[in-house]
Amino acid sequence: MARVTITEIARRSGVSKGAVSYVLNDRPGVSDATRARVLQVARELNWVPNRAARALSGAKTDTYGLVLPRKAEDIGHEPYYMEFIAGLESVLGERSLALMLQVVPDVATAAATYRKWWSERRVDGVVVVDVRVDDPRVALLQEIGMPAVVVGHPSLAGGLPSVGTDDAAAVADVVAHLAGLGHRAIARVAGPAELSHTRIRDEALAAAAAGHGVRARTVHSDFSADGGATATRALLGGPRPPTAIVYDNDLMAVAGLSAATGLGIRVPDDVSLVAWDDSALCRATHPTLTAMGHDVAAYGAAVARRLLGAEVVPRLVRAALRERASCAASPATAAPVSRARTSS
Amino acid sequence: MARVTITEIARRSGVSKGAVSYVLNDRPGVSDATRARVLQVARELNWVPNRAARALSGAKTDTYGLVLPRKAEDIGHEPYYMEFIAGLESVLGERSLALMLQVVPDVATAAATYRKWWSERRVDGVVVVDVRVDDPRVALLQEIGMPAVVVGHPSLAGGLPSVGTDDAAAVADVVAHLAGLGHRAIARVAGPAELSHTRIRDEALAAAAAGHGVRARTVHSDFSADGGATATRALLGGPRPPTAIVYDNDLMAVAGLSAATGLGIRVPDDVSLVAWDDSALCRATHPTLTAMGHDVAAYGAAVARRLLGAEVVPRLVRAALRERASCAASPATAAPVSRARTSS
DNA sequence: GCGGGGTGCTCAACCGGTTCAGCGGGACGC
DNA sequence: GCGTCCCGCTGAACCGGTTGAGCACCCCGC
Numbered sequence: 001m002a003r004v005t006i007t008e009i010a011r012r013s014g015v016s017k018g019a020v021s022y023v024l025n026d027r028p029g030v031s032d033a034t035r036a037r038v039l040q041v042a043r044e045l046n047w048v049p050n051r052a053a054r055a056l057s058g059a060k061t062d063t064y065g066l067v068l069p070r071k072a073e074d075i076g077h078e079p080y081y082m083e084f085i086a087g088l089e090s091v092l093g094e095r096s097l098a099l100m101l102q103v104v105p106d107v108a109t110a111a112a113t114y115r116k117w118w119s120e121r122r123v124d125g126v127v128v129v130d131v132r133v134d135d136p137r138v139a140l141l142q143e144i145g146m147p148a149v150v151v152g153h154p155s156l157a158g159g160l161p162s163v164g165t166d167d168a169a170a171v172a173d174v175v176a177h178l179a180g181l182g183h184r185a186i187a188r189v190a191g192p193a194e195l196s197h198t199r200i201r202d203e204a205l206a207a208a209a210a211g212h213g214v215r216a217r218t219v220h221s222d223f224s225a226d227g228g229a230t231a232t233r234a235l236l237g238g239p240r241p242p243t244a245i246v247y248d249n250d251l252m253a254v255a256g257l258s259a260a261t262g263l264g265i266r267v268p269d270d271v272s273l274v275a276w277d278d279s280a281l282c283r284a285t286h287p288t289l290t291a292m293g294h295d296v297a298a299y300g301a302a303v304a305r306r307l308l309g310a311e312v313v314p315r316l317v318r319a320a321l322r323e324r325a326s327c328a329a330s331p332a333t334a335a336p337v338s339r340a341r342t343s344s
Numbered sequence: 345m346a347r348v349t350i351t352e353i354a355r356r357s358g359v360s361k362g363a364v365s366y367v368l369n370d371r372p373g374v375s376d377a378t379r380a381r382v383l384q385v386a387r388e389l390n391w392v393p394n395r396a397a398r399a400l401s402g403a404k405t406d407t408y409g410l411v412l413p414r415k416a417e418d419i420g421h422e423p424y425y426m427e428f429i430a431g432l433e434s435v436l437g438e439r440s441l442a443l444m445l446q447v448v449p450d451v452a453t454a455a456a457t458y459r460k461w462w463s464e465r466r467v468d469g470v471v472v473v474d475v476r477v478d479d480p481r482v483a484l485l486q487e488i489g490m491p492a493v494v495v496g497h498p499s500l501a502g503g504l505p506s507v508g509t510d511d512a513a514a515v516a517d518v519v520a521h522l523a524g525l526g527h528r529a530i531a532r533v534a535g536p537a538e539l540s541h542t543r544i545r546d547e548a549l550a551a552a553a554a555g556h557g558v559r560a561r562t563v564h565s566d567f568s569a570d571g572g573a574t575a576t577r578a579l580l581g582g583p584r585p586p587t588a589i590v591y592d593n594d595l596m597a598v599a600g601l602s603a604a605t606g607l608g609i610r611v612p613d614d615v616s617l618v619a620w621d622d623s624a625l626c627r628a629t630h631p632t633l634t635a636m637g638h639d640v641a642a643y644g645a646a647v648a649r650r651l652l653g654a655e656v657v658p659r660l661v662r663a664a665l666r667e668r669a670s671c672a673a674s675p676a677t678a679a680p681v682s683r684a685r686t687s688s
Numbered sequence: 689g690c691g692g693g694g695t696g697c698t699c700a701a702c703c704g705g706t707t708c709a710g711c712g713g714g715a716c717g718c
Numbered sequence: 719g720c721g722t723c724c725c726g727c728t729g730a731a732c733c734g735g736t737t738g739a740g741c742a743c744c745c746c747g748c
Contacts, residue, residue: 003463005704016728021706031726051464052405053704055396056733063444072434076427076641077624083420089447090416098466099445100407103433119347120395122407122442225624251624258630280421280569280595281625286602297420349734360698365736375696397734400703 004045013041024049055121064092064307065100065123069110069130072103077251078223079279080296087300088127091308107132111140118146125149125307131156131196149307154315156196163303163312167197168204170292170319171246174274175208175216177321178244182330183272185215187242189231189252193220198248205246217242221252228252229259236265243330244272250281250291257285257326268328278322287325294319348389357385368393399465408436408651409444409467413454413474416447421595422567423623424640431644432471435652451476455484462490469493469651475500475540493651498659500540507647510660511541512548514636515590517665518618519552519560522588526674527616531586532562533575533596542592549590561586565596572596573603580609587674588616594625597633601670612672622666631669638663 006020013020015034022030023038024047030038055061066088068075075081085099092099100123104110107130114137117123125147128137138158141148150157153164178186188205191198202218209216219235221227228247232255235242247253253275260267267273267287275282278291299317306312350364357364359378366374367382368391374382399405410432412419419425429443436443444467448454451474458481461467469491472481482502485492494501497508522530532549535542546562553560563579565571572591576599579586591597597619604611611617611631619626622635643661650656 003704007704017705018707018729019727022727025706029726034726048460048463050400050704051466052396052399053733054706056394056400056704056735057706058733059706061396072430072437073641075430075433077423078426079421079423082422082426085445086416086419086447089419089445093416093447096460101429101433101443101445103430103437116392116440119392122395225628229628251628254625254628258628258632261630281598284569284573284595284598284602285629286605288602297417347734351734361735362699362737363697366697369736373696378696394734397703398736400705400734401736402703403736 003050004047005050006047009038009041009045009047012045013038060124061121062096063098063100063123064088064304065102065114065117065126066129067110067113067126068101068103069105069107070103071105074224075103077225078249079251079281080249080277083279083296084129084300084303087297087302088304089300090297091301091304095308097308107135107137111137114140114146115144118144127151127303127307128160132194133196133199135196147307149303151303152197153200161306162315163299163306164316165197165294165299166316166318167200168207170294171201171204172208172211173319173321174246174292175205175212175214178246178272178274178327179212179214181244181272181327182332183214183242183244184330184332185240185242186217186244186246187235188216188218188246189228189235189248189256190218190220191223191248201248221248223249223252225251225255228255232256232259233263236260236263236271242271243332244274244327246274247276249277250275250279250289253289253291254281254285257287257289268326270331272327272330274321274327282322282324285326290324290327291322292319293322347394348391349394350391353382353385353389353391356389357382404468405465406440407442407444407467408432408648409446409458409461409470410473411454411457411470412445412447413449413451414447415449418568419447421569422593423595423625424593424621427623427640428473428644428647431641431646432648433644434641435645435648439652441652451479451481455481458484458490459488462488471495471647471651472504476538477540477543479540491651493647495647496541497544505650506659507643507650507656508660509541509638509643510662511544512551514638514663515545515548516552516555517663518590518636519549519556519558521665522590522616522618522671523556523558525588525616525671526676527558527586527588528674528676529559529584529586530561530588530590531579532560532590533572533579533592533600534562534564535567535592537564545592565592567593567596569595569599572599576600576603577607580604580607580615586615587676588618588671590618591620593621594619594623594633594635597635598625598629601629601631601633612670614675616671616674618665618671626666626668634668634671635666636663637666 006017010017010020019030020038023035102113104113128148128150131152148160150160150162154162205216219231221231247256257267257273265271275289275291278293282289282291302312350361354361354364363374364382367379446457448457472492472494475496492504494504494506498506549560563575565575601611601617609615619633619635622637626633626635646656
């Protein structure tokens with residue numbers, strides 16, 4: 001099991017280290033005969049490059065990084081990340097590129113991690129997720145010249161390459177769908193306000209609602225099941241309850257469904273629900289949840305390709321509404337007078 | 345932003361490279377005065393070690409690996425992994441150790457990845473999950489002498505360090521609980537039969553059922569929502585349906601609940617349900633799911649500590665049943681009058 | 689005054705690659 | 719026949735650390 005080095009290959013094939021290096025990196029300057037001989041020897045010896053040595057000489061590390069700026073315990077409950085990572089991996093894995101993962105508590109620590117990774121030459125580039133308003137990471141990455149792909153709208157990327165979802169269009173689609181079903185009072189249980197894409201959706205919701213002459217309200221929450229349930233109970237139990245609720249992720253939507261059912265409010269008869277980031281969860285509930293489907297794994301794959309330098313088209317992925325059983329005509333239009341509730 | 349090397353530190357503090365290296369690695373052979381001076385200079389210059397150079401000299405890479413032998417698309421739907429990874433990270437992250445992640449289609453590819461990582465000196469050790477019966481990875485790791493921690497029962501680890509859950513005891517607990525509620529026909533929707541821990545649970549179920557004089561049946565599935573729903577429908581629609589169903593993960597349990605409700609079968613009145621790997625999902629459904637709680641994040645943390653050489657106690661984590669609303673007395677026994685849910 | 693033993697440091701080799709200047713030699717032009 | 723050019727390859731430096739051999743110096747004992 002002794003390690004085989006290019007020096008050994010050079011010795012056995014009777015050429016110099018340099019020549020072997022050229023061959024193994026597919027560079028010109030070596031005759032076909034020599035090239036074949038060296039490759040043959042390398043294969044026989046089962047040679048694999050020593051990454052450390054390569055990296056030391058300034059070459060690539062063939063590793064990309066992902067730093068998740070969230071509390072470790074929150075990460076575990078969010079199906080989104082795992083799907084996203086699986087998508088990244090589907091592209092990186094087949095090229096034998098590794099993914100370096102680190103979970104940190106906040107964006108400042110994330111920035112520090114980028115700085116460290118870059119000065120240590122541990123990764124060739126990073127993926128930036130959960131972009132905040134005025135995110136310090138974007139500025140840092142530009143300053144130190146570290147290759148990166150920002151996951152989000154180009155306007156947030158500050159010139160860095162980006163791949164995003166067209167959240168504004170998706171929100172508009174949802175509002176149009178609900179308005180078409182007769183809903184006139186829509187609520188949205190959103191993610192944290194400091195996330196840029198939450199802001200984008202906030203504004204898009206207000207604009208779309210105005211366009212359809214619909215009343216819309218946004219409540220910011222935290223993507224957690226508890227947060228979703230609490231917000232849902234507050235909305236449905238409060239004054240002028242909405243007839244439709246849109247959630248910013250599916251975990252909150254599932255919890256919201258459960259909360260509504262617990263209050264004796266029927267879905268979709270009394271209130272329509274729309275989830276986001278359609279994961280398996282949405283098909284597991286009863287009734288199944290209509291969701292803004294966003295193929296997260298494919299999205300992750302696109303981000304990975306962009307990271308590797310490919311021109312990904314389109315830059316802005318358009319999500320599509322997947323209709324299931326949690327949406328129906330507004331009870332207001334269906335039954336003008338009474339909203340049948342078993343309890344309230 | 346020029347890179348700071350130990351050569352530069354040596355020049356500025358008037359000593360040799362070697363002395364600087366000794367200081368920065370906390371080794372003896374340097375006077376306190378010199379040590380302080382070198383450290384001062386290193387701090388001023390904001391020095392960070394070049395991992396590649398360190399690794400090349402045979403030192404640690406400060407990176408650990410996790411290879412997931414599952415299809416990328418399946419990974420995304422399994423909350424378990426994300427929680428587990430978050431747990432690993434909580435320990436690795438605070439020590440500035442990185443986690444290298446790779447998703448591969450099968451255990452053979454996983455083994456090949458280990459071999460590659462080890463010969464490239466890319467990681468200091470790996471975590472082995474989803475152990476199969478006669479898993480080729482265990483043999484390989486021992487052969488090449490790569491540090492590893494096996495996640496599972498010690499009997500599967502073939503001498504490698506391991507951290508596991510006491511699945512047999514947990515299954516026994518669940519059966520005892522259900523038998524106490526009067527259930528006499530229990531079914532289990534299990535994970536794939538080729539997984540070692542599935543086998544362990546299979547046997548424990550048979551043994552515990554025999555001990556309580558209860559009829560038990562195991563149906564193997566695939567951890568997916570669809571698989572859980574299909575198995576549930578088959579069980580409840582078949583001959584002699586069970587009055588209680590135990591699931592090997594929570595995704596299948598959630599889907600099973602939905603399937604039962606869809607068939608007009610009430611939970612827990614007609615059938616009791618028990619989930620496994622209690623994630624947020626179990627609290628989001630209606631009724632909430634009783635689950636075999638297993639603090640996956642803490643478990644991941646324990647695995648990480650073991651990987652770093654700590655003696656983790658206990659080696660076998662005992663899961664506890666978290667009672668919620670999806671279990672009740674068996675309709676068969678409860679029929680008379682009383683639904684005594686707090687039977688001993 | 690000299691041998692012996694620490695202490696504190698230097699020096700140079702080494703890890704396994706990459707890269708570049710340069711060199712021998714054959715082909716070619718004139 | 720000679721100069722020129724390019725091809726194919728060599729040799730050595732280099733990346734940024736780690737490590738062991740060895741050396742100067744001082745203290746100590748006799």
